[in-house]
Amino acid sequence: MRYLEAQHFRVLIAVEMGMKNHELVPLALISAIAGIHRGAVSKALSDLIKHKLVIYERGKRYDGYRINYLGYDFLALRALCSRGIVGSVGNQIGVGKESDVYVGGDPELNDLVLKLHRLGRISFRKLKEKRDYHKKRQYCSWLYLSRIAALKEFTFLKVLHDKKFPVPKPIDVCRHVIVMELIDGFPLSRIEHVPDPAQLYDQLVSLIVRLGRYGLIHGDFNEFNLMLNSKGEPMIIDFPQMVSIDHPNAEFYFNRDVICIRDYFRRKFNYESEEYPKFSDVERKYNLDVEVEASGFTKQMAKDLNKAYDEGDFEAHIDEESETSSYEDEEAHEASEYDEEELEEETANAQLEDAKLRGSDRFNSWLQDAHEQLEQLQISEDGNFLPLKEMDEDRMEKYKAAIEETEQKLTQIEKLDDETNENEQVENDDREDVRSRGTRVSVYSNGSTISKTDIKKRLVLERNKAKKQRIKVKGKQSAVRRERKQNLSVIKEYSDWDL
Numbered sequence: 001m002r003y004l005e006a007q008h009f010r011v012l013i014a015v016e017m018g019m020k021n022h023e024l025v026p027l028a029l030i031s032a033i034a035g036i037h038r039g040a041v042s043k044a045l046s047d048l049i050k051h052k053l054v055i056y057e058r059g060k061r062y063d064g065y066r067i068n069y070l071g072y073d074f075l076a077l078r079a080l081c082s083r084g085i086v087g088s089v090g091n092q093i094g095v096g097k098e099s100d101v102y103v104g105g106d107p108e109l110n111d112l113v114l115k116l117h118r119l120g121r122i123s124f125r126k127l128k129e130k131r132d133y134h135k136k137r138q139y140c141s142w143l144y145l146s147r148i149a150a151l152k153e154f155t156f157l158k159v160l161h162d163k164k165f166p167v168p169k170p171i172d173v174c175r176h177v178i179v180m181e182l183i184d185g186f187p188l189s190r191i192e193h194v195p196d197p198a199q200l201y202d203q204l205v206s207l208i209v210r211l212g213r214y215g216l217i218h219g220d221f222n223e224f225n226l227m228l229n230s231k232g233e234p235m236i237i238d239f240p241q242m243v244s245i246d247h248p249n250a251e252f253y254f255n256r257d258v259i260c261i262r263d264y265f266r267r268k269f270n271y272e273s274e275e276y277p278k279f280s281d282v283e284r285k286y287n288l289d290v291e292v293e294a295s296g297f298t299k300q301m302a303k304d305l306n307k308a309y310d311e312g313d314f315e316a317h318i319d320e321e322s323e324t325s326s327y328e329d330e331e332a333h334e335a336s337e338y339d340e341e342e343l344e345e346e347t348a349n350a351q352l353e354d355a356k357l358r359g360s361d362r363f364n365s366w367l368q369d370a371h372e373q374l375e376q377l378q379i380s381e382d383g384n385f386l387p388l389k390e391m392d393e394d395r396m397e398k399y400k401a402a403i404e405e406t407e408q409k410l411t412q413i414e415k416l417d418d419e420t421n422e423n424e425q426v427e428n429d430d431r432e433d434v435r436s437r438g439t440r441v442s443v444y445s446n447g448s449t450i451s452k453t454d455i456k457k458r459l460v461l462e463r464n465k466a467k468k469q470r471i472k473v474k475g476k477q478s479a480v481r482r483e484r485k486q487n488l489s490v491i492k493e494y495s496d497w498d499l
């Protein structure tokens with residue numbers, strides 16, 4: 001990150017924003033969003049590609065850039081750095097199916113955990129096989145899903161932490177990254193021996209019941225999502241499938257959580273208890289599920305995320321019904337995130353407009369000058385432009401005579417043409433006559449054995465043949481031509497710019 005300048009990040013944000021409705025973002029669009037001249041954008045993009053933050057791809061219809069996970073990480077980390085939340089990133093301490101967990105530090109070097117969501121990483125790999133433009137949903141799935149997965153986790157962490165549940169303290173969330181407190185301990189799955197399994201079992205089971213009382217069911221309460229801290233107390237570190245107790249399958253999830261813990265204790269610590277909670281015993285007293293919804297993680301987001309998890313398809317949420325509402329949710333979320341950047345962009349855009357305006361003024365005055373100069377010019381005998389005032393009388397005479405001569409020649413040619421047309425008419429009439437009488441008669445000929453109409457036909461045929469034979473370039477070659485065309489249009493567009 002040290003080697004990147006503010007402009008690089010600006011371009012990176014422009015690519016990210018462009019990806020809201022493009023799988024591959026064209027250079028022109030990046031330049032327009034970033035409000036930076038295309039040449040500078042192109043330079044910044046080549047640096048970003050070198051650092052593997054952006055990928056350039058040739059699509060079916062157009063070429064463009066897309067941000068990858070590393071680029072997205074950089075954007076989130078930079079924002080967290082500038083907010084004074086993160087000061088350093090350390091080793092990777094965990095890798096899940098859908099996240100990478102790193103230990104980090106704040107600017108005062110206190111330990112932190114950075115959890116980078118990677119939801120849709122599988123479908124992200126398959127992007128190459130997919131279409132250029134998002135079909136129904138107007139944004140990129142992995143960006144959206146990773147972002148809402150992080151938002152969901154952060155929301156739950158916050159709500160649970162406020163209610164004194166044993167969870168890591170949430171610090172901040174940005175894009176797909178959550179910053180939270182580091183738990184000094186080990187995941188339950190890696191602990192071979194506990195001093196008092198009965199006590200731990202009781203603690204865990206009462207956690208399930210307590211969550212139920214607050215209107216929530218964990219849904220994935222297992223040894224991988226629980227940690228024991230240095231004091232031997234259980235901590236819940238992950239809740240990807242937390243649902244409301246009003247969920248239609250709430251009882252199933254509740255029982256599954258209880259069975260999971262009972263089974264694990266039997267297998268691992270050889271402990272089995274006769275006592276275990278039943279769903280009907282849980283008395284709901286609080287509405288944490290409602291609080292979660294009120295905190296910004298909407299029902300639609302939850303629906304999209306659950307679809308992705310349940311169907312294992314990271315584009316499962318792409319259906320027409322959810323399209324508008326979710327998109328609006330995301331828009332609203334992004335609007336708040338881009339506030340500062342937008343301000344900067346507006347200034348840059350204003351400058352751009354100003355430059356364009358200045359450019360067009362210059363162009364207009366140049367055009368006027370050119371018109372004036374053109375009016376003063378005449379073509380000399382040898383085909384060169386010559387100012388009128390420099391033309392002497394003698395030359396002027398010759399010039400006029402040449403024009404007259406050309407005009408005479410033209411009238412002669414016209415006359416000849418008329419005559420030929422008349423002859424053709426006679427010839428056609430004669431042919432008709434022969435056909436009707438069935439005898440041969442001598443016909444008028446203009447000296448050529450092939451009629452003029454035949455020649456015309458042949459010429460048209462040959463021209464068409466030549467057209468057909470024109471080589472059609474495909475694949476990479478066509479991309480090269482397309483690029484050249486684009487470059488030419490860029491040069492044309494910016495030809496009047498002050499560089």
Ligand SMILES: Nc1ncnc2c1ncn2[C@@H]1O[C@H](COP(=O)(O)OP(=O)(O)OP(=O)(O)O)[C@@H](O)[C@H]1O
Pocket residue numbers: 093094095096097098099100101113168180181182183184187224225237238240
């Ligand atoms: N706050 C934390 N403090 C210390 N370690 C943590 C913390 N959060 C996560 N970890 C470590 O990172 C690992 C992965 O975390 P987590 O289970 O949250 O990831 P995940 O992607 O949701 O995993 P999966 O989806 O495979 O269950 C944990 O096993 C744990 O070792």
